[in-house]
Amino acid sequence: MTETDSGEALFVASGSQTAREVWRLTRGHRSALAAVVVVGVTGTLVNLIVPVAIGHLVDRVRAGTADLGTVLTLSAVMLVSAVVGAAAAAVAIVLATRVFHQVLAALRERLVERGLLLPQHVVERAGTGDLISRTSDDVTAVADAAPTVIPALTVAVLTVVVSLGGLAALEWPYAAAFAVVLPVYGLTMRWYLRTGPVVYRAERMAMSERAQQIVESQRGYATVLGFGLAQQRHQAVMRASWRVAVQTLRTRTVQSMFNARLNLGECLTLACVLVVGFFLIDRGDSTVGAATTAMLLVLRLLEPVNQLMFVIDDLQSVLASLNRMVGVTLMPGRTPGPVPADGVGEVVPAPAAVQVSDVGFRYGTGPLVLDTVTLGIAAGQHVAVVGASGAGKSTLAAVIAGIHPPSAGRVTRPGRTVVITQEVHVFAGTLRDNLTLTAPDATDHDLRTALEATGASALLGLVPDGLDTLVGAGGHLLTDAQAQQLALARLLLAAPELAILDEATAEAGSSHAGQLDRAADAVLAGRTGLVIAHRLSQAAVCDRIVVMEQGRIIEEGTHDELLAARSTYSSLWAAWESGRGARPGGVAVE
Incomplete structure (x- = not known):
């Protein structure tokens, strides 16, 4: 807890500490998490029926064996699979959202409880704005991320895993073509994970400084008026606000560069699959219907892959906030009763x-x-x-x-x-x-x-x-x-x-x-x-x-x-x- 000891800020938990604390808070909700996985996998498997049915229809049409009954049957199958898949995804998201907010509520309660028990000099040395920011801005950031993070983590991950398995089962060269482009996504994530956390952490710290300036101006209102310091305090708040604006622009720049890299990966993926399909059909190792199924599966994959990459962008902001929230819960605080205290002294x-x-x-x-x-x-x-x-x-x-x-x-x-x-x-x-x-x-x-x-x-x-x-x-x-x-x-x-x-x-x-x-x-x-x-x-x-x-x-x-x-x-x-x-x-x- 070097940050607290140096007087710079309250403790910020590491990723492993945050993961352990969040996992501990899921106790009592793990059966619901298991249900999310089961329902999500089921829904993803059902969704694979649509591209397979379309590929089958293409081959029947090319062979001249398709009739109205074939079209109606396959249409009915696709309709049912789409409805069942959507329902399963909705149920998985609802279950995951419920667990998410229950865990967040428990963490928020621990945060407030520990915040009230922190030694007064620790809070004052770090600045009350830091604690206020963690109990307001950071909690809001984590809560607001739920509509974006939860669908991606519950549906996108399962879709990627199951769709890749289906692609390999169809024709392994198609899966290999997709795998060739994976390093592009890997390099994109490597760049982002090196850049994103630093930028988001700086943005959160700037928000804390702004909150500190606002709190000091409000608490010292009488002094500000009495000594004619209104303009000085206004300038201090404006400077802190501009630092937040600058850091926010940095995060948006990183996000734009991130999007450009994702678009490059998407174009390369589609090109690779089309080229592989062309050679396989030319050699007679695949059919137009199989190639169509592969392309549809890849298109299904691209959306959740991009969602997953985008959610990692949001996840960096969420993790930065979670680390700050969990950091407070892990700090030693005053005990509400007269029990032995930390250090040499004792009460x-x-x-x-x-x-x-x-x-x-x-x-x-x-x-x-x-x-x-x-x-x-x-x-x-x-x-x-x-x-x-x-x-x-x-x-x-x-x-x-x-x-x-x-x-x-x-x-x-x-x-x-x-x-x-x-x-x-x-x-x-x-x-x-x-x-x-x-x-x-x-x-x-x-x-x-x-x-x-x-x-x-x-x-x-x-x-x-x-x-x-x-x-x-x-x-x-x-x-x-x-x-x-x-x-x-x-x-x-x-x-x-x-x-x-x-x-x-x-x-x-x-x-x-x-x-x-x-x-x-x-x-x-x-x-x-x-x-x-x-x-x-x-x-x-x-x-x-x-x-x-x-x-x-x-x-x-x-x-x-x-x-x-x-x-x-x-x-x-x-x-x-x-x-x-x-x-x-x-x-x-x-």
């Missing part, structure tokens, strides 16, 4: 307490963000972490929560742990839906109680339909404070043993600061809590305060003990106190 379950022992953490190959951190939190205790921006506070919270596996050391935490950051999200849906995400069985009484505990009960009177009000995108827009209260209510309903608030009430300088602090106190009551304090007023009420600097814990104690020590924390508190009168809500400590 293990505990009854209710937290123990961090000599923990180190770095993002990829970067410098240490946490350096031999040791911290203990007793069951039911509330600990605040303060320090300057970049001290490692949020990283420590993420490691304890299990979002990031420690690079070294050991973390012990409760099995039920919930973390809330200041970047809370309101999902599109009803207010009830947003609350029951963490407690599906909660009653309306439970939801109202949670809202009341977090000071958000007044929200029900402000929205038109109470708990049934649509919120989020396309619905009633909640303020930042209301969204944070909603997140705290979710935590209360989840009833975790350990609650981690990573600046979860960061409404500094607003009239809602005190209300949010009280809401945080309510959700922490009776459970172990870790608070990354945005305001020192939050830290002061905790049982213990930890001061961090450059990834290390430099001070630890109660509020009064740290003030008496007259060190870093006391300086921060003095600055906080002097700023409280200058700014409503106080001064935030990064």
